[in-house]
Structure formats: structure tokens, C-alpha cells
Amino acid sequence: MEVFWNEYWQTLFGGLISPQKRVSLAYLVSAFIIAILCLTLFSKLSIKNALRHVFQAKVWLSATAFADYKTLVINAFVLKLISPFLLAKMLVAIWLFEQWHWLMPDKLEANIWPTWLVVLCFTIFQFVLDDFCRFYLHRLMHKWQFLWAFHQVHHSATELNPFTVFRTHPVESVLFSLRSTLSQGFSIALFFYLFPNQVDIYMVLGVNVVIFAFNLLGANLRHSNVMLCYPHWLEKVLISPAQHQIHHSVAREHWDKNFGVVLACWDKWFKSLHHSDPTQTLKFGLGSNTGKNHNSLLALYLLPFLQSARFLCIEPCQLVVKKLKVVLEKRRV
């Protein structure tokens, strides 16, 4: 039990110092510096007003912000409980490694590529695959009503701050875990099969070098009230913080846009890319017509189950009835 609680506290507060976590102090500080620079240079605010904007009470101390903090504390506990039952990435990697023997029996001769090239390829491949999987799962969570029931918890935040990243339903966390397990297991197995004894990853402070750069260069501004826009040519390559804020916007034209995390190409190819506009003012959340308190524990944890059940059971039944009616109608005609 002591081990459990030690690990729990580690999960809860370890993120503040771990470079693997987006909300580590170093990344928060870098995001803060970028925010101040952005507000003073582009929005022409004085430093005092820029600070006032960043530290607005409604962003950090409102009911929606406290809901973010609550989910952080509760989810760390829930994840700790269920993590032993989640699929292990080594299990996937070993199973896939085995499958590669059948799928690709005539593999390359050992050590044909220099090690630095193998490491570089693995670093890039792993990042690109992981980024695509994040994009695609995110897209599915918006497109499938059953999954949207859980993902809307994240979108119910009406103010964004870096801790909104923790405002996630545990079911969604399980899906994230499965996604990472599969993508990482796949890349490990493939590279270990093709380049035994050569595979490694370029890292900075224990993080994939690309993810480190992404986090250091203001990833925390994605969930913030600081609208950092990139030039449009760059927004076709990388998702800017402002583009992610558009993703959280209640405006109809912003729905189902900008699912990407780092790379924008996925959104471009799936026709969901939406460029930012520095003059635009965004309103976040699920829209004003819902009239519900989205910050209660009931709304954050239990309602998604009821809604997903509705989508999973009631609506399919209605669909079947509707189809039957159409068939019967056709026969009658």
C-alpha cells in the first residue's frame, strides 16, 4: 500500500520536474516567457498588462480551472489503480517482433546501416508514428459519438490553462495508453527486427528530442488564453497553439478542426486544417446551449457513461427501426 501511495504522489507531483511531462516547471517557465514576448511584441501590451492577462483569475481560479485540478488528482489515483491491467508495451513489441519473422523473412543483412542512421530513423519514425496515432485517435473521438461522450469532458473547459491537459475522462486515458502501447510497440518491434543491436533513440533529458523541442517551444500555450499564431505556411507544417485553441472553440465553423498535436500535415490530408487568425476572439467550451454544469464530478465522470450508453444502445436501435421503416416503405411502393 505504501508503494502505491508513493507512486501516486510521484505521478501527481513528479510531472512538475519530469521533462517527460508537458507541465514540468521548465516547460511552464519557457511557455510563460514565450507568452510574455508574444503579448508584448505582437499584441503590443505593456509587461504589466501582459502579466495581468496571463494570470487572470478566471483562467486559474475559476470553477472550470478547479475542475481541471480535480481531474488531475482523481485521474492520477484511478490510473494508478488500473495501470496493472493495461496492456504492456513490451508484450506488444515482443508479439510484433515475432510476427515480423513471418511477414518479412528476408530481412536486411545485419549492420548494413551505420548506427547513427538507424538511431536517427528510429527517432523520427517513432515520433511521426506516435503523432499520427495521436491525431487519428483524437479524430475518432470527435467523429464517433460513443467516444465523444468521454472526450467532451476535455472540451467542456470554458477557460484554458496548461492544467486543462489533465481534464480527461479515465476511459480516454485508457485509450491513450492503448494508443501509445501499440504505436511504441510497433516501432520498437520493427526496428529491432530490422536492425538488431543498433536501435536507440536520440533524447534530451530523457525525452525524444522532437518532443522536447515541442514542449520547450510553448506547447503549454495550446491550453492557455495566449493566442500564439504561426505564419500560415508554418501552420501547414506544425500546429500552432492558436490552432489548438481553435479546436476548443465553440464556434460552429471551428468544430472538428485541427486534431493534430505537433504535425499539421495529418489535418491537411484529412481536410480538417484550420488556420489561426490573430484578430479573432475565441470562446471555449461545449457551447452555451447545453445549460449544464460541466465542472461537477457527476458531469466529469459519470454522465459520459450514460451518454455513451445512449449512443451505443439506444441510437443503434433507433437506426435499425428507421432502416426497417425505409425497407417496409420501399416494399409497399
Added chain:
Amino acid sequence: MSFKPFALATLVTSIGSSAVFAGEVYNEFPVTVAGYQGSATSSVSYSGQAARHVIHNSLKKTISKGQGKQDADQAAKLALYFEAKDADRAILDPVSKEGFAIKQTTVGEISKGKNLSSKAYKGAVTAWPGNMTGQEVLEDMIAKAAKVKGGFDPVNGYDYTQLISKFTMGAVFYNQAVDGYLDEKLNNSKKTNDKAYKEGAAYSAKEHYWDEAFGYFGAPAHALTLDAKSLYGIAKKDPKYFSAADYNKDGVVDLKTEMVYAHAYYAAGSDKSGKTNYLNNIVSAFYDGRALIHDAQGTKLDQAQMAKLNDYVNTIRVNWQQVIAEAAFKYAGSVYKDLDKLSVIQEANGDVTKAYRAYAKHWGELKGFAMALQVGGEDLGETAVKLNRLTGFSPVLLGDTQVIARNVKGEFVQSSSISMEEYKLHMMKIQLLLAERFNLKARSNDVLAGMDELAAKLSSSTSIEND
């Protein structure tokens, strides 16, 4: 003996033993048996085990030098190093070489009347076709080895030099030590510590059983003064490590006490990686256990002392088992790589002779150690079944066939089997099985080397963060 002189003798012995303990050299424990009249200053005796080690090494050498059917005497030569007990048998290995002088040249100079066959495991061996005992398996292998050149049977993919050597290490040394001396014999309540093992002996039964088990492990008496690299170098007779071997500085390596054999060599090989400490764990446990018996000063060991002694036995048993499992793990990795090479050569229509020979050699080492693991007195249950199924009765041969049985004439029967590609996966599964079951750390030749480290390097899959 009156009380005072006896107490004085005990005191002198204790002071002497303290000096010995400081050096942690195994063969210098003084005599504690009450009433001993002889001239021996040490109560340690395991020359019979040292003799069996050189017999084993010589047997291995003889098999590898065999000329096959042209050599009618080969069976007799092999019998000399398996069943015979002649004192004048020449030691074929280890022998003196430039920069590494060996003291003894015949087995009798170490110990007389010793052989391997009488000490081989008498229980059933299911890992080899024919429903035979360990002793019968070795006899059958030796008989077949006598008929093939260099101990290599290309038809069935058997390298008898490796098979016989590795299985002997299990069926004789490991079994005798772990399943015999450190088990039933040590715990035999009739064999107490307060009397001589036999008339005129300088040691009690407990002392002797403990020493014999130590002897079978194959470490030199001064092993705790050496590092893994030196011990490995001594086993290889590397002149660079001659001075490390020659503990008493008499200019020659004494095969009784200064040489590294069999399991100690493999333990040192694993420890060289820096990931394990098997040899030190085992020899320290042997040393501490021996010190415990010595400290009883020729009195019966009480329940607490026996419990402590059995704790040391457990350390020895677990670590020794890991040493063998590490070796099997390493050779499963070698076989995997050999299959890769064979596949590339076959693809290019090249000559597979050399690669096939290496494959059979490594398979023989894998199989020998896999069989050795199963004769330590512990029922490995499902692990043994899986290990035997995955390894098979022979390597998968070039036509995707494998030995499946032994007929009434004692010949091996082959049948079509899995492909070499699938067999490669068996090697990976063997490694996973061994690593998990025996908690292996060195994992030499790991097919999945670094995979778990890399997986750990990547961000945790279980994250509470959204995108």
C-alpha cells in the same frame, strides 16, 4: 584430554581460523574433529571433485579429437575418461603450456579411483529421446560420439563434445552437489559434526559433504581473492593470469585447488558482464557455510545452525541454477544468430558447411545446459516441458526435419518438422522463458537486447495527459 588443554587447543584453533578467514581462502579451515591424531592441518578435502573435473575436461578433449570409424580404439579411449578408474590416466586438459605451468600430469596425482559414470544422475531424463536415466544418456552419447569424426554427427546435427560436456556438468557436478551433498546428505541427522567422517579422517561428515559440493562447483580455493575476469582468464589458461592462479607461488598451478573448472568458469563468464555476481554469491555462501560448521568446533550442529546452513544452501542453489540458465540463454541467442546466417547463405546458394557446424555446436551447448537445468533435484514443471518442446530432440536440420525419437536399435528417428524460421522464434521464446523463470540478469546474446531499455526510454504509455 583434560579440559584445559582442550580449551587451549580450541583457542589456538580459533585464532588460527580468524587469520584464515581474513583471507577467505576456502581450503585452509583447520581441523576441528575431536580426537584427531593425524598430521593434516586443514580439514578441507575435495580432491575427488577436482579429479572429476580434469576427467571431464579430458573426456571432452578425447571426443573432439576422435577420428570416427577409422579409429577403432576411440570407444576405449572415451571409456577411460568416463567409466575407468585408472590412476595413471593422463590429464589431457588442462595441460602445461608456455607461461602456464600445471603441477599434475595424471589423474592419480589428484585423486585415485575416480570416474564420472558412477556419479551420474540416475533419474529419468525426459529431455532426450529413449526414456533413459542421466547415466544411460551419457553412455549412449559417448557410444555414438566414438563413431563420428570430431564428435560431430552432421546427419542429426549433434555435436557430442558439447552435448556430453554440458550434460555431464549437470548430471554429475550440479546434481551431485545440489541434489546430493547439499540436500539429503547434509541434512542426514545420523551424519553429525561431532565425529570423524570415517576412521582417521580430519573432517566430519558435515564438513566433508560441504567441501565436496564446493569442489563440484569448480572454483579455486582462493576464488574470493580474484575478480571475474581473472577467474575467466585462469580457466582459459591465459598466461596473463598465471600469477593470479598460482596462489601459493610455487611456480605451478595446482589442479586440486588453484584451477577454475566447469560451472565456476561459466559463472565468471557471466559475472564479467558486470550485471551479475554469481560466482561471488556462490563461493561466499560456501565459505560462510563452511565457517559456520568450523565455528561449531566439532560439536553437533543445532537446529538454528542447520537452518542457517540451509539458507546458504538456498543461495548456492538459486545462483547455481541461474548460472546454468544464463548459459542456456546465451546459446539460444547464438543459435538464433546461426539460423540467421544459414538463411542468408542458403539464399545466396552458398556453402553452409561452416555455418552448419557452428549451429550444431551452439545447439549442443544449449541442449546440454537445458538438460543440466533439469537434473538439479527441483521439479521445473511447466518450464521444463516448454524448454524441451522449444529446443526439441535435435536442431531443425537443413531439410526442415528434426529428431523425434530413438528406435529399438538405439538409432535416432527423424521426421519433418517446423521451418528454420520458426525454430528461430523458438530460440527467442527460450530466452524469454529462461529470463522470466530464473530472473536472469546477464542475458548474453539476448535476441531482444535493449528492447526493454528502449521501451523504458520512450514516454510512459500510461499517461493522464490529453493532447
